[in-house]
Amino acid sequence: MLKVLWLCSWYPNKRAPFEGDFVQRHAQAASLYHRIHVIKVTPDPEDLGVTFEQQQNTEYPNLTEEHIYYPKKPGVSGKLRSYFYWFHLYKKAVRRYISVYGKPDLVHVHIPFKSGLVAQWIKKKYGIPYVVTEHWDGYNTVVDDNFYERPRWFRSIVRNTFHKATGFHSVSRYLVREINQLGKEIPSVVIPNVADTRIFFKKQKERQQQFRCVHISSGAPKKNIEGIIRAFGQLPASSFSLTVIGLEPRLNVAYKERYPWIRWIGVQPYNIVARELQEADLLIVFSNAENSPCVIGEALCCGVPVVSSDVGGISELINDQNGLMIPAGDEAALVNAIRFVEAHYPDYNATKIASDASTRFSYAVVGQQIDRWYQGLKNPS
Incomplete structure (x- = not known):
């Protein structure tokens, strides 16, 4: 030692x-x-x-x-x-x-x-x-x-x-x-x-009427939250929902006032973030620049597939079995990717995604x- x-x-x-x-x-x-x-x-x-x-x-x-x-x-x-x-x-x-x-x-x-x-x-x-x-x-x-x-x-x-x-x-x-x-x-x-696999792990869940998407970030400009919002504006609210986690209080309130149809829950402790991921169907990362976001590993440990822009080292984390990569800033591609994952959701083996991730992170x-x-x-x- x-x-x-x-x-x-x-x-x-x-x-x-x-x-x-x-x-x-x-x-x-x-x-x-x-x-x-x-x-x-x-x-x-x-x-x-x-x-x-x-x-x-x-x-x-x-x-x-x-x-x-x-x-x-x-x-x-x-x-x-x-x-x-x-x-x-x-x-x-x-x-x-x-x-x-x-x-x-x-x-x-x-x-x-x-x-x-x-x-x-x-x-x-x-x-x-x-x-x-x-x-x-x-x-x-x-x-x-x-x-x-x-x-x-x-x-x-x-x-x-x-x-x-x-x-x-x-x-x-x-x-x-x-x-x-x-x-x-x-x-x-x-x-x-x-990833803390004691709290980030797969839990059994039932499919809901809406396909539940989650975005987790500080809301920094490079995270491109505005692009995610515009993309979700093209999806029917009856079929798709979006929850945003991690914005500091002032920014969270400002976004909540502008876009009340999105669920904004702000900064949360890790156990709440884990619970949100366990109940989600998809994690969305739409950044213009990244290295290797922790939240991707945490989502994968919960068995949740990821749609992400192809920036930084993210391609080293995501493959055809656990998500989709799209060009940075391409909002049409983001809409199509969300629709694709929703339509092919049974093809994503949540148990294998979680098992592979836990042995890595x-x-x-x-x-x-x-x-x-x-x-x-x-x-x-």
């Missing part, structure tokens, strides 16, 4: 409870086989001073989550001071960790900007290698404010973090290819996102893959 220090740019915290929740799930999976210590430093404009929180979950006794919050002042100068304060607090936390637990066997960076800077400092000061996991889908020219539109200093930090790493992990082959175009190819591994399976990766780094053949 290795000691692995996780430096997380994204991680659920009191300011953003769902930020990087997929990173937390990977931490939980990895902790089944190794001692994982997470450090997350977060600016908090409401704080008057620095506060520390350390959490341990009895369900995952080998996982420790350390949160540090610090006050952030507005303006350009406040942003600059915030960065230096962030770096100071992160280095202090690393020194404290080493003084208590000793040097980690490995450092694992999650999202290279900004935590990659801390990993580079650790490698230089302590000689401890680091690996990188990236989830950001911005290594293209489709996403607004993508990697190639960012300032030179941002691109330099990200490139240096990758190029000095011992290894690189992503949840899709697509993103591995995008990263390796940055200049220097580094050893990489693809390990998928995690469960905590135990993903944890084992992370374990093999770590062990291979420590004992290269």
